[in-house]
Amino acid sequence: MTFILDCDGVVWLGETAIPGSPTAVSRLREAGHRVVFLTNNSFPRLAEHVAKFERLGIEVDPSDVLTSPMAAASLLAPGERVMVFGGPGIFEALEQRGVEALEPGAGMNGKSGAVDAVIVGFDRNFDFSRLATAATVVRQGARLVGTNDDATFPSSDGLLPGAGSLLAAVMTAGGKKAEVAGKPYDATRALITERVGHVDWVVGDRPSTDGALAQRLQTHFGLVLTGVTPPDHGPIDPAPDREAPDLAGLVKDLLA
Ligand SMILES: [Mg+2]
Structure with a gap:
């Protein structure tokens, strides 16, 4: 079977592996199952994701790590000029797509339409000035693309504001609804169909x-x-087919 794991x-939570998860991934693989990782976290480059898996004791092939920037890049055409409010993972995915990625405020030159799209992901340096720039470019006619719209993300310090919270601010200030790429939207479904094919379980x-x-x-x-x-x-919507306290418990159930 093929498993997609969030x-x-x-x-993990932050920089710490959730106890039992690395072993659970090994158990799935030893039982002959394929494990693909899918994250809405748009910030790191692919190599940084891979290095993190290895730090936490999980070997991973880079082709088995899918991210929201990959899905977002698929919504843009090669040659387009896109202003990025987010991390290096977005720049990397856009470069691979052949999209020209601009830093916030670059390439505007006062000319309307010079920037084809604004893309918003997770950005710890997001502030009023960046919000004003993003909203201005969107109001000038650029498309608004979000890597994902998660309002929060879990960390070892509890829930922190996610890219969706920043994207909501740009939608409000720019007066435009965003096209969102990450889970659960269609660009991600299409990315999985292209890169993975049939999937038996999504675990999250x-x-x-x-x-x-x-x-x-x-x-x-x-x-x-x-x-x-x-x-x-x-009550959970949609209702899960299986529920477990953690990945280790879920894998134990499924392999039993
Ligand atoms: Mg998650």
Whole structure:
């Protein structure tokens, strides 16, 4: 079978592996299953994601790591000029797509239409000045693309504002609805179909992204309670096909 595993809140929290997760990945592989990792985290470059897996004791082939910037780049055409409010992972994905990536405020020259799109991802340096620039370019006619619209992400310090919170500010200030690329949206579904093919399980901590993606792929959703969904949660929509306290427990159930 093929498993798509979310990363934040499933495999790790911040810089720390969730106990039992590296072993659970090994157990799936030893049982002959394929494991592909899918994250809405748009900030790191692919090599940084790979290095993190290795630091936490998980060997991974770079081709088995899919990210929201890859999905976002697929919404843009080679040769387009795109202003980036986000991290190096977005610049990398745009370069690979042949899109010209501009720093915030670059390439405007007062000419309307000089920038084809604004892309918003996770950006710890996002501030009023960047919000004003993004909104101005959007109001001048640029498309607005979000890597993802997660309002928050789990960290070892609790929930922190995610790219979706920044994107919401740009939508409000720019007066335009964004096209969103990451889980659970269609650009990600298309990326999985192209790069992975058939999927048997999507495992994640967030029903609104991981569960909704499973639903779009018409496959099974495994919910784990090590991220944004607390153990004392109410009804879950979409309802998971399996639920477990953590990835180790879920894998144990599925391999039993
Ligand atoms: Mg997650």
